[in-house]
Amino acid sequence: MPDENVTGLRPVHQRCSDCPIRHRAVCSYCAPAQLAELDAIKFYVDYAPGREIVGTGEPTKSLGSVVSGVVALQKILSDGRRQIVGLLFPGDFIGRPFEQRAPYDAVAVTPVKMCLFRRSQFEDLLTREPELEHRLLEMTLNELDAARDWMVLLGRKTAREKVASFLVVLARRAAVLEQARLADGLAFQIPLSRDAIAEHLGLTIETVSRQLTQLRKDALIHLDGARDVRLRDYRGLLEASGDDGDWDDTLVDSA
Amino acid sequence: MPDENVTGLRPVHQRCSDCPIRHRAVCSYCAPAQLAELDAIKFYVDYAPGREIVGTGEPTKSLGSVVSGVVALQKILSDGRRQIVGLLFPGDFIGRPFEQRAPYDAVAVTPVKMCLFRRSQFEDLLTREPELEHRLLEMTLNELDAARDWMVLLGRKTAREKVASFLVVLARRAAVLEQARLADGLAFQIPLSRDAIAEHLGLTIETVSRQLTQLRKDALIHLDGARDVRLRDYRGLLEASGDDGDWDDTLVDSA
């Protein structure tokens, strides 16, 4: 119930150009044509780390996108086992249009700012603006592809490959965000605790810790503290991740 | 490259009412409004079991839906490990609009008949017909939810829970298709080999076999041959599947 959790509500007529998501390539529903209308109905909400944004089965009143921070989508089995089924970064869409109830929990893993719309209003706009809906479809198709990639990781990869794959994903994000080369020397932060990593990879916290140590000892990465990583042998890391063959990877420094 | 594999191409002007998918609730893009246009551009293709419909990275020329049979979507790692990331049943959509290349293989696991459209033609129609696109969005959102449910299975469930979950999914499908009660006594077939089941559940063939035997010994199911299953204790099977709490399950015989 995001509406109840408002801690940083802003005036409604704020310009969308103030909204950080607008500056990202993935922000595909804040397009010029619909900007004014979206602008008029959006609002902002802040969440503290660990805070639940929506719970499974709750009525979803709002949907929108992450402005800053990282959100985890998770499912919890009745005995407490947890699986993080997706991570959302700034610009990513959150919420389930055309459904009354959320199919999974959304939890803030860092301080999070959301840019939200009331579901009914957003759905109205969707039906009136085919182009908006088209972009949402493309985003959803991309998410589906990503989810299926992750299924391969969960079902078939070893612990080492899982951790290496996770680091590769983070490194790719960092390279795009910082307009940097995806190559040795690139530094980035792990935005999750060991616990959250484990629950994203289908492992335990101890195994994650051990594998990270091992990747460091194998000279594939530098580790400074628990969250600061620097690539030491990206090519090696990619091999350790189990899916080499992704050599359509234009970002890689081929030197 | 489906176009090359044509074994059952039919005349273009066949009425859509001949198309079996039209009679299914899930066939959401053969709606009356667009029926004539879709009718004019569709064609049929048959595939033998084991036949590849599209390969990962191949240019996707066609997309459409499954008319009969079962299709597996799979990814293969470079060393041969395989993960089936989705099963498609009659009425399910297949193909990746707005992308040049297929993100995963599609393989026929039974004899399959497809109802296909050339990608460019279908995409044209999508942009002209917002309602068509809307329905595709809803289907994609549902697939995404299903994929994330499966991630919980792959990441956090035991072998027994995985196999039980798989049977529950099949039982649900059978109940819907046959308009039957989802209750003890319901009989259905497993459309996959032990091998394919294993690769869908992230297990080995031996473990699948053992768990099925165990579920039989525990009096949760009857097993007649390798593929014929009859529910003996659905409630128990659901508990064994790890996600009870799904008691919004209106299909369940509450007696």
Added chain:
DNA sequence: GTCCGTCCTTGATCTGAATCATGGGATGCG
């Protein structure tokens, strides 16, 4: 500063599922 709590690492042990190995029952074919 001390105390406490949270997060992370590392070692020792255990176990669920993989792997290795064998045989049985279909089905197809020369």
Added chain:
DNA sequence: CGCATCCCATGATTCAGATCAAGGACGGAC
């Protein structure tokens, strides 16, 4: 028919990762 092949079940053994256990590093409260 005999033989080969494929698919499945099941027993024996191994091993990757979970579990159990201990301790270190950091940060906040007081």
